[in-house]
Amino acid sequence: MQKKENSWFSDEWFWKTYGPIMFDDQRLKNSVYEVERIMELCGIKKNDNVLDCCCGLGRHSLELAQKGCRVSGLDLSQGYLDLAKAEAEKRSLKVDFIHKDARTIDYENQFDAIINMFTSFGYFDDPDEDLELLRKLHRALKPGASLFMEMMGKEILARDFEERTWFEREGIKIMLEYSVDLNWTELCNRWLFYKDDVMTEYSFSHRIFSASEMAAMLWKAGFSTIEIFGSFEKDLYDHNAKNLILIAHKDAD
Structure with a gap:
């Protein structure tokens, strides 16, 4: 028996049923170290206002709150936000979790830092909306x-x-299939979940970016200085890079 879904991004049933198992324990544990490095690299201090844009389960939002930051976690998935709120309550942490499409935000000069983690960029249908x-x-x-x-x-x-x-x-068997499309501008994803003789399939694509492409877009968006690293340890973004990390600074004027 097969159940096929295409509107994965806004499908609350998917996020509540399968979303949490996509994050293993090690990835959740890594969030503690990642937040320590983010705070150091961005100069984030206790009581700073931080926006976690596309926060998902809130794993970084919660650690920032644990460090004393005033955190807003924004995501389109109410299912993820419900889980994040439950974890915040369990840990007695205060985080303002907001159910909102990132494209509709209208803040001005409000945050001391903004984070966007785990390749949570490039999913909009219209590429112009990325910029x-x-x-x-x-x-x-x-x-x-x-x-x-x-x-x-x-x-x-x-x-x-x-x-x-x-x-x-x-108890769920998960197969992830990938292909590249449109001259290396999109990654096509096909996720297959097998449980109790039922297969659930989700297919979606998102844009992929090189370091130079992201830097050019950040410049165009108004940022004055862009730092590029290949790890949370500030390694070079070269053939040994673990992640693409960009720190874009707004002018102090």
């Missing part, structure tokens, strides 16, 4: 503040590309 979102994030930052982005860069994807991989978690 428009970056412009809105620039506007939302206080003068002198920074945007921290972490993603799978196109260069890393090309180096480590696998057409398919599979694993089993919580």
Whole structure:
């Protein structure tokens, strides 16, 4: 028996049923270290206002709150936000989780830092909306503040590309299939979940970016200085890079 879904991005049933198992324990544990590095690299301090744009389960939002930051976590998935709120309550942490499409934000000079993690960029149907979102994030930052982005860069994807991989978690067999489209501008994803003789399939695509493509877009969005690294340890973005990390700074004027 097969159930096929295409509107995965806004499908709350998907996020509540399968979303949480896509994050293993190690990835959740890594969030503690990642937040420590983000705070150091961006100069984030206790009581700073931080926006976690596309926060998902809130794993970075919660750690920032644990460090004493005033955090807003924004995401389109109410299912993820419900899980994030439950975890915040369990840990007695205060985070303002907001159910909102990132394209509709209208902040101005409000945040000391904004983060966008885990390749949570490039999913809109219209490519022009990528640049428009970056412009809105620039506007939302206080003068002198920074945007921290972490993603799978196109260069890393090309180096480590696998057409398919599979694993089993919580009694569910999961196969992930990938292909590249439109001259290396989009990554096509096909996720297959097998449980109790039922297969659920989700297919979607998102744009992929090289370091230079992201830097050019950030410049165009108004950022004055862009730093590029290949890891949270500030390694060079070269053939050994683990992540594409961009820190875009807004002018202090």
